[in-house]
Amino acid sequence: MDVVATAGHVDHGKxxxxxxxxxxxxxxxAEERRRGLTIDLxxxxxxxxxxxxxxxxxxxxxxxxxxxxxxxxxxxPAALVVVAxxxxxxxxxxxxxxxxxxxxxxxALLAVxxxxxxxxxxxxxxxxxxxxxTSMGEVPGVAVSAVTGAGLPEVAAALEAxxxxxxxxxxxxxxxxxxxxxxTIKGAGTVVTGTLAAGTVAPGDRFLLGGREVTVRGVQxxxxxxxRAAATARVALNLRGVAVEDLSRGDALLTPGAFRxxxxxxxxxxxxxxxxxxxxxxxHVGSATVGARLRPLEGAAVRLRLNAPLxxxxxxxxxxxxxxxxxxxxxxxxxxxxxxxxxxxxxRQRAAELAAQPGGTAGAAADLARxxxxxxxxxxxxxxxxxxxxxxxxxxxLAAGLADELxxxxxxxxxRYRRLRPLEPGPPAEVVRRALDLPDADLVPAxxxxxxxxxxxxxxxxxxxxPPAVQRAVDDVRARLAxxxxxxxxxxxxxAAGLGVRELAAAVRSGQLVRVGEQVYLAPGVADVARARLxxxxxxxxxxxxxxxxxxxxxxxxxxxEWLDARGVTVRLPDNTRRLR
Numbered sequence: 001m002d003v004v005a006t007a008g009h010v011d012h013g014k015x016x017x018x019x020x021x022x023x024x025x026x027x028x029x030a031e032e033r034r035r036g037l038t039i040d041l042x043x044x045x046x047x048x049x050x051x052x053x054x055x056x057x058x059x060x061x062x063x064x065x066x067x068x069x070x071x072x073x074x075x076x077p078a079a080l081v082v083v084a085x086x087x088x089x090x091x092x093x094x095x096x097x098x099x100x101x102x103x104x105x106x107x108a109l110l111a112v113x114x115x116x117x118x119x120x121x122x123x124x125x126x127x128x129x130x131x132x133x134t135s136m137g138e139v140p141g142v143a144v145s146a147v148t149g150a151g152l153p154e155v156a157a158a159l160e161a162x163x164x165x166x167x168x169x170x171x172x173x174x175x176x177x178x179x180x181x182x183x184t185i186k187g188a189g190t191v192v193t194g195t196l197a198a199g200t201v202a203p204g205d206r207f208l209l210g211g212r213e214v215t216v217r218g219v220q221x222x223x224x225x226x227x228r229a230a231a232t233a234r235v236a237l238n239l240r241g242v243a244v245e246d247l248s249r250g251d252a253l254l255t256p257g258a259f260r261x262x263x264x265x266x267x268x269x270x271x272x273x274x275x276x277x278x279x280x281x282x283x284h285v286g287s288a289t290v291g292a293r294l295r296p297l298e299g300a301a302v303r304l305r306l307n308a309p310l311x312x313x314x315x316x317x318x319x320x321x322x323x324x325x326x327x328x329x330x331x332x333x334x335x336x337x338x339x340x341x342x343x344x345x346x347x348r349q350r351a352a353e354l355a356a357q358p359g360g361t362a363g364a365a366a367d368l369a370r371x372x373x374x375x376x377x378x379x380x381x382x383x384x385x386x387x388x389x390x391x392x393x394x395x396x397x398l399a400a401g402l403a404d405e406l407x408x409x410x411x412x413x414x415x416r417y418r419r420l421r422p423l424e425p426g427p428p429a430e431v432v433r434r435a436l437d438l439p440d441a442d443l444v445p446a447x448x449x450x451x452x453x454x455x456x457x458x459x460x461x462x463x464x465x466x467p468p469a470v471q472r473a474v475d476d477v478r479a480r481l482a483x484x485x486x487x488x489x490x491x492x493x494x495x496a497a498g499l500g501v502r503e504l505a506a507a508v509r510s511g512q513l514v515r516v517g518e519q520v521y522l523a524p525g526v527a528d529v530a531r532a533r534l535x536x537x538x539x540x541x542x543x544x545x546x547x548x549x550x551x552x553x554x555x556x557x558x559x560x561x562e563w564l565d566a567r568g569v570t571v572r573l574p575d576n577t578r579r580l581r
Contacts, residue, residue, distance in 0.1 A: 001053040001054070001055060001221065001222065001232060001234070002052060002053070002054050002055070002078070002163040002166065002232060003054075003055045003057065003076050003077065003078075003195050003233070003234055004055075004056055004057070004076060004077075004079060004080050004109075004159070004162075004163075005056070005058075005076040005078075005079050005080070006018065006056065006057070006058050006079070006081075006082055007079050007081050007082065007097065007099070007100055008081060008082035008083055008092075008093055008096055009083070009084070009087070009090040009091075009093045009096070010092060011084075012082050012083055012084040012087060012090075012093075012113060012114075013082060013084055013113035013114055014080075014082045014113075015058050016113070016146040016147075017080075017082060017111060017113055017144065017146050017155070018044050018058045019044070019146065020149065020152055021046055021056070021152065021155065021156065022044040022045060022046035022056065023046065024044035024045070024046075025044070043055065043056070043057060043058070043193075043234060044056050044058065045222045045223075045234070048156055048159060048160055049156060049160070050160055052160065052163060053222060054159065054163070055222060055234040056080070057076055057195070057234075076195055077105075077107060077166055077167075077169075077197070077232060078107040078108060078109075078162060078163065079100050079105050079108040079136070080109050080111060080159075081093075081108055081110045081127070081131065081136075081139070082111050082113055083110065083111075083112055083113070083123055083127050084112070084113050084123075085113065085114045085115045085117060085118040085119065085120040085123050085143065086117040086118040087114075088122075088123045088126065088127075089127055091326075093127075095326050097130070097131065097134060098326075098328050099319065099328055100134065100135070100136065101135045101136070102319050102320075102328045102329060102330035103135075103317055104135050104270065104330055105135055105136060106135055106136060106137070107136070107165065107166055108131065108136040108139045109139065109140055109141075109142070109155075109158050109159060109162045110127055110128060110131065110139050110140065110141035110142070111141075111142055111143075111144050111155055112124050112127070112141060112142070112144065113144055113145070114146075114147075115143040115144060115145045115150065116145040116148050116150065120143035121143075124141045124143060127141070128141050140158050140161070140162070142154045142155050142158050166232075169197065169198055169230075169231035169232045170198045170199070170231070171199065171200055171230050171231060173198035173199045173231075174198070174199055174254070174255035174258030174259070175196070175198070175199035175200070175201060175205075175207065175253065175254065175255045175258075176198070176252055176253070176254055176255070176258075176286070176311060177194040177195075177196055177201070177207075177235070177237075177252060177253040178194050178195070178250065178251075178252050178285075178286030178287040178288060179192045179193070179194050179247065179248075179249060179250070179251045179252065179253065179287060180193060180194050180195075180249055180287040181193040181249070182244050182247040182248065182249070182251075183244060185238070188217075188218070188238050189217070189238060189239070189240065190238070190239045190240075190242055190243060190247070191236055191237065191238050191239070192236070192237050192251075192253065193235065193236045193237075194235065194253070194287065195232070195233070195234055195235075196230075196231045196232065196233045196234075196235050197231055197232060198231045199230075199231055199255065200228055200229065200230045201216060201219055201228070201229050201235060201237065202216065202219060202227060202228040203216050203217060203218055203219055203227070204216065207253045207254055207255060208253075208254045208256050209239070209241075209242055209247075209251060209252070209254070210246060210247070210251055212241060212242060213241060213256070214239045214240065214241040214242045214253070215240045215241055216237050216238070216239060216240075217238040217239065217240045218237070218238040219235060219236075219237055219238075220236040220237075220238075221234060221235050221236070237253070249287050249288075250286070250287050250288035250289055250290075251288075252286065252288070252310075252311050254311055257377060257381065258380070258381055259311035259312075259313065260311070260312075260336060260337070260378065260381040260382060261310065261311055262306075262309055262310065262311075262312055262336040262337065263305065263306040263307075263308065263309040263310075264303065264304070264305050264306070264338060265303070265304050265306070265312055265333055265335065265336050265338065266297070266301065266303050266304075266333075266335040266338040266350065266354060267301075267303075267304060267318060267331040267332060267333050267334055268300045268301050268302075268331065268332050268334055268354055269300040269301075269302065269320075269330065269331050270300075270330035270331065271300070271329075271330075272299060272300045273300070273329070277294055277302065277329075278294060278320070278322040278323070278324065278327075279293065279294055280292065280293055280323070281304075281320040281321060281322055281323070281329075282321045282322075282323055283304065283306060283310075283318055283319070283320055283321075284318065284319040284320075285310060285312065285317075285318050285319070288310055290306050290307050290308045290310060291306075291307040292304045292305060292306045292307060293305045294320070295347070296347075297347045297348070297350055297351035297354070298347065298348050298351035298352075299351055299355065300355075301334075301350070301351035301354045302331070303338065303341070303347075303350075304318075304320075304331075312333050313333065313336065313381075313382060313383030314333055314334060314335065314336060314363070314367075314382055314383035315332065315333060315359070315383050316332070316333040317330060317332055317333075318330070318331045318332075318333060319331070333383075334354050334357065335354070335382075336382050336383070337378075337382060338350070353370070360385070361387050361388060362387075363384070364384040364385050364386070364387040365387035365388065365390070365399075365400065367382075367384060368387055368390055368397065368399045368400075369399045369400070371399070372398070372402055373397070373398050373399070373402070373438065373439055374397055375396060375397070376395060376396065376397040377395065388400070389401070391403040391446070393442075393443050394442050394443070394446070395442070396439075396440065396442070396443055398446075403446060403447060406438075407447045407448070407449050409435075409436060410432060410436070410447055410448060410449070410459065411452065411461075413427060413431070413435045413436070413459075414426050414427060414432075414459055414460075414461060417431060418461075422467045423467070423470070423502045423506040424458075424506060424509070425455070425458055425460040425461075425466075425506065425510050426452075426458045426459045426460035426461065427458060427459055428459075429441045429444040429445075429454065429457055429458070429459065432444050444459065456509065458509075460510075466503075466506055466507065466510060466512075469498060470498065470499070470503045470507070473497040473498050473499050474499070474512050474513065477489055477494075477497070477499070477513065477521070478512065478513070478523055481522060482523070485522065485523060485526055485529045485530075486522065486526075486530075486550045486551060486552035486556055486557075486560070487552065487556075488516075488520045488521055488522055488552075488556045489521070490519075491519045494519070504521060507521075508521075511524060512524070514526055516556075516559050516560050516563040517558070517559020517560070517562070518559070520555070520559050520560070522556075526560075527564065527567060527569055530550065530560065530564060530569070531564075531569055531580060533549045534546060534549055534580055535580065537549050539580065540573055540578055540579040541577060541578055541579070542576075542577055542578075543557060543561055543576075546561060546578070561578065565578070569581060
């Protein structure tokens with residue numbers, strides 16, 4: 001399906017042309033039909049001669065309903081500009097075209113209506129020349145009469161040509177459906193409508209809407225139930241989990257986690273302002289309308305503080321409307337999570353950054369370099385692709401080259417920590433996190449390079465686990481245990497060797513000794529040796545039999561047996577005997 005929106009002055013025949021093309025009445029309200037003008041958005045659809053399905057959003061042309069007009073064109077990729085042959089270009093035509101230009105609409109068709117009442121040629125030439133100076137450029141034009149039907153086949157053919165040149169929508173993109181209508185249907189419940197500009201929607205899909213999760217019960221497109229609707233499309237969604245009273249035009253249905261709500265954005269105006277900017281513009285995006293406070297940075301760069309948060313992404317086009325005049329300004333979103341401006345000259349520096357920031361992956365790389373480290377999901381929700389050279393680390397994303405830079409600092413952190421605490425094998429990961437000013441200790445493993453290792457929550461250097469004097473004492477103990485694996489040194493012997501509680505704990509952390517009980521230290525691998533000796537004993541066995549097999553004292557045998565029980569090497573039976581597992 002394709003979607004276009006009408007644009008043009010009131011009473012220039014927009015609704016009549018839509019009615020003639022589609023055979024449907026786009027004016028929904030009795031008040032609209034009574035007064036002969038479109039007050040709110042109207043919708044109609046048809047099948048073109050080629051079989052292409054076309055939906056038309058008919059927007060109001062009266063100046064008092066320009067807000068409704070903006071809600072209709074905000075998500076639509078192409079416009080049908082309507083000008084009457086007997087009236088020509090008007091102030092309201094200029095306002096609607098200015099809106100399309102500010103929104104950056106590049107695909108449009110000009111229809112000069114009421115060609116049965118006046119010669120359409122002068123109007124065609126005049127309007128096409130005016131449109132050529134806008135974002136729409138050279139626009140094809142067709143003269144038509146909704147009354148006589150003259151020109152209707154040509155309008156349909158021109159629409160076919162226009163739609164065939166539209167860029168293909170991204171069906172894999174996350175959904176952001178700006179709601180333009182919300183109502184209830186008896187027996188179905190809450191229904192919302194909008195223009196699906198990207199992604200797909202199907203029954204059973206879950207979305208976020210106004211901070212709550214909702215489920216799509218059913219999908220309709222062009223008045224018919226469908227199993228799946230893919231962009232671009234006009235859709236009506238039956239929702240479960242929200243009441244219609246809690247919804248309004250401008251709310252957005254969002255893929256969870258794919259967008260971030262923001263109330264502060266940095267934007268660049270589509271053109272440098274030639275007059276004073278409004279301090280409190282009205283911001284339009286999609287079907288949403290919010291007030292804002294505008295702070296000029298420098299040149300075309302400005303910061304907007306929105307009165308209500310919106311789900312915006314880098315690259316979105318906003319329209320800023322001055323409520324005190326008819327002036328509208330287009331603005332491109334450049335940052336949805338901008339830095340604070342607290343220092344003198346910060347605004348000017350920020351404007352320079354925005355001016356130098358490219359788009360696409362190059363812009364993503366520049367933004368990531370400024371942020372240094374960011375959650376990958378947050379970066380994607382801002383609208384950025386993953387830049388080349390970025391380093392993923394769990395849920396985090398590091399700027400290109402930053403991981404190597406930080407990893408080079410880790411050895412110095414470890415050395416300084418060990419100088420202050422020589423009996424500890426190395427700093428805990430949290431100490432390294434603080435030293436490197438990392439947002440999360442989960443980043444530390446990605447920055448530890450050989451010969452350093454992360455062991456038991458600490459960054460250690462295995463080549464220098466213990467001070468020399470302590471290492472010599474531990475080596476002596478290990479030599480004794482090599483000759484007799486169960487001859488654990490007595491507490492006085494350990495103390496005489498200079499191995500106190502801290503020294504022994506350091507030896508255990510370094511993996512050179514094993515603590516099997518209070519003041520009982522044996523060599524690594526003792527579990528295998530103990531099991532091998534118990535394998536020659538009749539099963540089950542008593543503690544006394546185990547002690548004899550090990551050739552050790554009760555002081556060692558009791559804690560060793562409990563230590564083996566805790567590790568599943570042995571199983572304690574109800575009669576206090578044991579067997580090997």
